[in-house]
Structure formats: C-alpha cells, structure tokens
Amino acid sequence: MDILLYLLPIALFLGGLGLAAFLWSLRDGQFDDPEGDSARILFDEPRGGNDGSRL
Amino acid sequence: MTLALALSDRARTNVATLCAHCGGRTVAGERFCCAGCEAAHGLVGRLGLDQYYALRPVRPDGERPATAESTDPTPYVRVIGDGVCALDLAVDGLRCAACLWLIEHALARDGRVTEARLNATTRRLSLRWQGPATLGETFAGLVARLGYRVAPFTPQAVRRLSDAEERDLLRRMAVAGFAAANVMLLSVSVWSGALGATRDLLHYISALIAIPALAYALKPFAVSAWASLRQRRGSMDLPVVVGVLLTVGVSLAETLRSGPHAYFESATMLVFFLLVGRYVERRARGRARSAAAHLLSLAGSVATLEQADGTLRHVTPAELKTNDVLRVAAGERLAADGVVLDAPALLDNSFVSGESRPVRLAPGGLAHGGAMNVGALLRLRVTAVGEDTLLSRIARLLEAAEQGRSRFVALADRVARIYTPTVHLLALATFLAWWLIDDLAARDALLLAAAVLIVTCPCALALAQPTVATVAIGRLARLGVLTISPTALERLGDVDLVVFDKTGTLTRGKAALLEDATRPADALQLAAQLAASSRHPLARALLAAVPDVRALPDVHEHPGEGLSCGELRLGSRRFCGVPEDGAADAMELWLARPGEAPVRFAFDDVLRADAADTVVALKACGMDVVLLSGDRAPTVRRIAEELGIESWQAGLTPDQKLARIGELVAAGRKPLMVGDGINDAPALAAAHASMSPGEAADVASAAADAVFQGEALMAVVETLALAKAALAAMRRNVALAIVYNTIAVPVAMAGLLTPPLAALAMSSSSLLVIVSALRLRAAQGRA
Numbered sequence: 001m002d003i004l005l006y007l008l009p010i011a012l013f014l015g016g017l018g019l020a021a022f023l024w025s026l027r028d029g030q031f032d033d034p035e036g037d038s039a040r041i042l043f044d045e046p047r048g049g050n051d052g053s054r055l
Numbered sequence: 056m057t058l059a060l061a062l063s064d065r066a067r068t069n070v071a072t073l074c075a076h077c078g079g080r081t082v083a084g085e086r087f088c089c090a091g092c093e094a095a096h097g098l099v100g101r102l103g104l105d106q107y108y109a110l111r112p113v114r115p116d117g118e119r120p121a122t123a124e125s126t127d128p129t130p131y132v133r134v135i136g137d138g139v140c141a142l143d144l145a146v147d148g149l150r151c152a153a154c155l156w157l158i159e160h161a162l163a164r165d166g167r168v169t170e171a172r173l174n175a176t177t178r179r180l181s182l183r184w185q186g187p188a189t190l191g192e193t194f195a196g197l198v199a200r201l202g203y204r205v206a207p208f209t210p211q212a213v214r215r216l217s218d219a220e221e222r223d224l225l226r227r228m229a230v231a232g233f234a235a236a237n238v239m240l241l242s243v244s245v246w247s248g249a250l251g252a253t254r255d256l257l258h259y260i261s262a263l264i265a266i267p268a269l270a271y272a273l274k275p276f277a278v279s280a281w282a283s284l285r286q287r288r289g290s291m292d293l294p295v296v297v298g299v300l301l302t303v304g305v306s307l308a309e310t311l312r313s314g315p316h317a318y319f320e321s322a323t324m325l326v327f328f329l330l331v332g333r334y335v336e337r338r339a340r341g342r343a344r345s346a347a348a349h350l351l352s353l354a355g356s357v358a359t360l361e362q363a364d365g366t367l368r369h370v371t372p373a374e375l376k377t378n379d380v381l382r383v384a385a386g387e388r389l390a391a392d393g394v395v396l397d398a399p400a401l402l403d404n405s406f407v408s409g410e411s412r413p414v415r416l417a418p419g420g421l422a423h424g425g426a427m428n429v430g431a432l433l434r435l436r437v438t439a440v441g442e443d444t445l446l447s448r449i450a451r452l453l454e455a456a457e458q459g460r461s462r463f464v465a466l467a468d469r470v471a472r473i474y475t476p477t478v479h480l481l482a483l484a485t486f487l488a489w490w491l492i493d494d495l496a497a498r499d500a501l502l503l504a505a506a507v508l509i510v511t512c513p514c515a516l517a518l519a520q521p522t523v524a525t526v527a528i529g530r531l532a533r534l535g536v537l538t539i540s541p542t543a544l545e546r547l548g549d550v551d552l553v554v555f556d557k558t559g560t561l562t563r564g565k566a567a568l569l570e571d572a573t574r575p576a577d578a579l580q581l582a583a584q585l586a587a588s589s590r591h592p593l594a595r596a597l598l599a600a601v602p603d604v605r606a607l608p609d610v611h612e613h614p615g616e617g618l619s620c621g622e623l624r625l626g627s628r629r630f631c632g633v634p635e636d637g638a639a640d641a642m643e644l645w646l647a648r649p650g651e652a653p654v655r656f657a658f659d660d661v662l663r664a665d666a667a668d669t670v671v672a673l674k675a676c677g678m679d680v681v682l683l684s685g686d687r688a689p690t691v692r693r694i695a696e697e698l699g700i701e702s703w704q705a706g707l708t709p710d711q712k713l714a715r716i717g718e719l720v721a722a723g724r725k726p727l728m729v730g731d732g733i734n735d736a737p738a739l740a741a742a743h744a745s746m747s748p749g750e751a752a753d754v755a756s757a758a759a760d761a762v763f764q765g766e767a768l769m770a771v772v773e774t775l776a777l778a779k780a781a782l783a784a785m786r787r788n789v790a791l792a793i794v795y796n797t798i799a800v801p802v803a804m805a806g807l808l809t810p811p812l813a814a815l816a817m818s819s820s821s822l823l824v825i826v827s828a829l830r831l832r833a834a835q836g837r838a
Contacts, residue, residue: 032176
C-alpha cells in the first residue's frame, strides 16, 4: 500500500491543475461570450493581416 | 470558407431577385430591396469587407436591416484617462456570426479604435478609442449605417446585470466539484475494505480536501442562512448549513479517533449539487435580466439641451437642471417635466396617463416626462427634475407597493419553516433515546443523531425549486418572455384574475393606419414613398402599412407641417390646403396631388391582433378579466365591449389603479396585472404577479415580474399555463423529497445508516428531483 503515498499526491496534483486551469480561464473572461467565441474561431484574418482589434 | 463563398455565389446568380445585402425579395431586376440595403452594401464595399457576404449563411433570412438612425451616445462615453474613451453600446439586429465579424472589422478599420468587441450573448459592444468623446457618435453612426440599431448602454441597464455574482457561484461550484470528485474516490477505497492505517490516511486526506473546499464553497449558503436567522424566518439554507457543519464536525472527530465512519463525501457532494442548482437558476435568470437590460437600453433616451449661446448639446436625463431649455424632435420622448415654449405642441401621453389620443398643449402648458412629441419640433423649459417630477412621485408609490409584495414567501421557504424544526427535533430525539434509554456512550449517540441530520440534509428539497425554475425560465425565454423576479414563477402559477391596462397593452400603443375602402389604391403607395424619408410617428405608421417601398428622391421635410416632393404634399390638413371641419385632434395625414382631390389617411391606436383570442383563452382557463385604464370612458367602453370584458373602469389615476389592485388583493384574489405605462407601475408592483410588454416604459418593466417581447398578447396565456405547470412540478418535487425522508429517517434513527448508504440516498434523491423537473420540459414540448 506504500504506492498510495506516491499516487495520491500525484492524482491530487493533476486534479488541482485542472481546477486551476478552469479558474484561470474563468477569470480571463473565456466564459463571457460562448456564442460569439464559437463563431469567432472560424473567422479568417482579413486580408492585410491583423488590424489591432482583439479578435 | 471557400465552400461557403462558392455556394453563396451560386445562390446569388440563381435567384437574382433576392436583395444583394439582406437576401429579402426585391422587385424583379433590382439588386436591392430598399435604399437602406443599398447604402449598407455600398458601405461594406468601401470598407473592403465584402468577405461578410461569404461568411454569413448561404440563404440569409431576408430580414430587412433597421433604418440608419442612432441616438447620439456622447453623454454616455466614459473618459478613462490619457485621451482614451470607452463606450458600451447595445446592438440590435444581429442575425448571425458574420454580423459580429462585420461590425468588429468595420470599427477596427478606423485607426483610432483600440478595442471593438461585440458580445454575441449579451449583444453588447465594448468600444475603446484614442481621441475625443464626440467620436462616439461617429462610431455608433457607422454601426447604424451598416443596418443595425444601436443605443448607448445606460447605467440603469448596467445595474440590472449581475455578472459578478454568477461568476462567483461558478467558481465555488468548480471548487466544490473538484473536492466532491476526489473525496468520493478516496471514500470508495475506504468502502471497498481499506483498514487500519490506510483507512486513517484516506480519512485524513479527505478531511484535508473537504474542509478548506467547504469553507469556501459553503459561504453563499452560510450568508443567507445567517440573514434568515437574524430576520427570524425559515429558509432552506439553514438546515443545509447546520447539517454540513455537523457532518464535517462529527467526521473530523471520527477521523481523529481512528473511527470507521466519516461522511466527508456526503457533505461535499451535497454542497456541490446545491451549487449546481443555484448556479443554473441564477444563470437562466441572468440571461433574462440581460435581455431586459438590452431592451431598456434601446428605449433609453438622450436629451437635446439648448445652451445659452444657442448651440445644442446632447446630455443624459440625469444631467438636466431646472430651467434648462430642451429641444424635442418629432417622435422623441420628453426627458423631463416642463413647460411648452413658443408654439402649441401635440403630445402622445399614452405612456404617462394611458390616453390614446394625442393632447394639444398651448404654450405655457405643462408636459410630463415620458410623453412623446407627435407634432412639430418643440422647445421645452424644464420645470422639475429629480424628486419633483411625476416620475419620482410614481417611484415613491411604487416603493410603498413593493413592500407589500415582499411579504410573499417562496414555496421552499414555507416548507423550510416546518422542515427545519422537525428534523432538528428528530435528531435531538435520536440522541436522547440512544443515550438515555439504550445506554449508549454519548459520543456514539451523537454520531447517530448526526446521521439523521445527514440523511435529512435537504438536498432534494433545496433542489426542488431551482431545477424546475431553470427549465421553466428557459422555456419562457424561448417564447420571448423574460422572467426577472426570483419568485415570479410561483406567483404567476396561482393567479386567478387578470387585470389589463388598455393603451399599449391590449392595444399596440402606437398609431396604426385605419383601413379605408374609398381610398384610391395608388394613393397609399405614393404616400408611403413620401413618408419613407420621415421619422414622424404617423409617417412611420403609414410606412408600416405598405411593405417593400422605395423612398422618393428629393423629399423635403417641413417640420410640424408635412413632406413635399415637387408638387406632391403629404402632411397636416392645413399643409395640404384642406378646410378645417372641427375634427382637429384626430390623428390624420393628407396627401395632395396636383389635379386630384386630397386623400385622407386616418390613424388610431388599434387592438393587438390576438387581444380578443387572449381574453377568450383566459376566460376558458377560468380566469376573470378586468380592464383598468387611464383613458376616457367612451374609448374604454368600446374596447371592453369589443373584447367581451364585463368589468372595466376608465379615467383612473396611478393611485386609483393601485387602490383597485389593493382592493382585489384584500378580497383574497390573486391578480395578475399586465400594463406598460408609467401610470401602471405602482399597480404592477402591488399585484400578486405582473407582466409588461417589451416596449413598456422603463419604470413599468422594472416593476414587472416578467417582460414579454413581440406583438403577441397570447404570451400572457402561455406564461400562465407554463407557470401553473411549473408550480405543480415544484409541489411534486417537494412531495418526492418528503417521501424520501419518511423512508430514510427511520433507517438513520435505527442506527442502520452507513456512509455509502448515505451517499447513495443523497445522490439518488437529488437525481430523482432533477429528472422530475426535466419532465416539465418534455411534457410542455409535446403540447
């Protein structure tokens, strides 16, 4: 059962990483506009490259 | 995108009679359906954004874009230092993702714009730019010329949004979910037979995860439980908090003395489930609220102030001071109470008093804020602002009326009033019985009492209401009904009487062209072509009666008189040279053509198309229908007879409407008030439940429990039916939860409960309640 001493911290660390990633994306505003973001990902950059707006 | 491009090209060549901009039908051979589309198409081309036509759906819906008009948003621009300005705009008319792309890119083409981001969910455009605040008008105008309606997002509208709270709940939910999943994994290892030091280790780790997570995730419940305790009223949060704290306390004690039973997984799971319920409900309501805020912004107003030197400045109504002089164009609403200057004014008071006929005010007459100018451009000296206006007197009535309603207690809280003391007494009885009668050690007896509290932790009860509410609010939103107040569904569910306002509720609240068989057919077409260039409400009404019309070129507007195009004239009686015949205050337009007799167009406030059906449907459901109006008796009687409403009253002031609602409530009735005007607001707040149309005055929609969008009044019937079903589902859920408890409590009291059994009972009862709530969706879907 000694293996638990390694496995438990590893499992918790990985889970915690997922939680931290979620909280970060929440704070970053990635859940503010699910409808708009799902469409934006399909837009090509307009001819002439990036135009400075956050797209 | 190449595929979409190819497809849309083919679509365009195949069906050449579709408008190149909006996809609507055009006159054969024409590229565009209207001048607005032509202008928007040209603008898109000049900006080099033709890609828009490739991005949007292959078959656009043909919805005609709004006419290019926008209120000057400059007063709402926020200067955030160093020449940087920010502005939030509500944008209407978004049809697909390509609209987002078009608006954002069109704005970004302007080098001064540093950020242009349109949120498709809230339809809110956030703009930032380098330069003077007045640029706001340029940018809003650009979006308007692309064919979208824009209006500044007003502070009142922003206040209705509560993003922060929703996000906070989601964060707590994530933490609770993480803890619940991990603790459950550890607990499964314990249940599958871990013994001795291994079991203790697993218990310790569980405690280490559960205690900090719960300390964080339980806070919303603890805050509301504490508040309800201080106000000495029952709430479902109180047994939740007591139960969770006791469970964690007992489990920790067990862990420390190497005991076999710890209930950390039940506690974290319970909190996670409850947070899920609370979050989804808040989110559904938040969406309804943000849609309502959007409506509010589109109706929001900017006042035109005439400064001492004669120049004009746009300000927000809040910036107005007494003795300011305002200019109000035709079709605009008055931003404050004031005295009419210079010339007589024609005002539509339907928002203020419910009168459907416009009122003529001589110079020096007092006009109320909220009235619409339907005559010529008028000048107004502000006589009262803030506390002294009619609006704030209404607001005070409203406050008093709302206090009456706050006495309503939600179903869950009514149950909690009985439930909380009962389970706590049962737990106490368990402890005393085992300790005194059965001679168990006090510590073990306490453990059994805690088991009773754990198993009765009102997971199912606390989920009974939010799950049903979420489903119902979502269904209502699809019907175009926005539910704003948290207890609205329960109150709408047991309404037994419907009180209607007339103007703007049973009727459309705006002028509509009356049919006239004697009118030459071509006259209407011609008049509409003239009217297309004007913003006057009657011109708009004329235009609405004729689909697909192209504006005539070179139309001149003569403020207060009419429109002319060469020899053609459309306007007032005098403007068209028709002699007076005494019917001066009627709403009419005349068309004068060279060599032909002038043609009259009469307008009136007409009933909503389904008003009669709605009254019939309500009566069929066993509801009484009452009409309370501020309008004159003859008009109200005519409408009441037409709709078959026996009980009606006319000429009521806001106080009298409020008093009538008060009488009904005192007589034990549960009235639903449906109204749209400023004068309806107190009655809306006092009624058992209330609804407003989407175009209602902002005080009215703020006082209403639900706002319905669109022309159909039938939404009221649908809402009542759905609310009734929702209330029944909530009661069924409460009953289910109680049945579950009557089985589980004896098991716990007998000392037969083990941690896996508790976890199983808790999650299965919660799932049962959720499934039962989803049945509402299925049942309504079939109907």
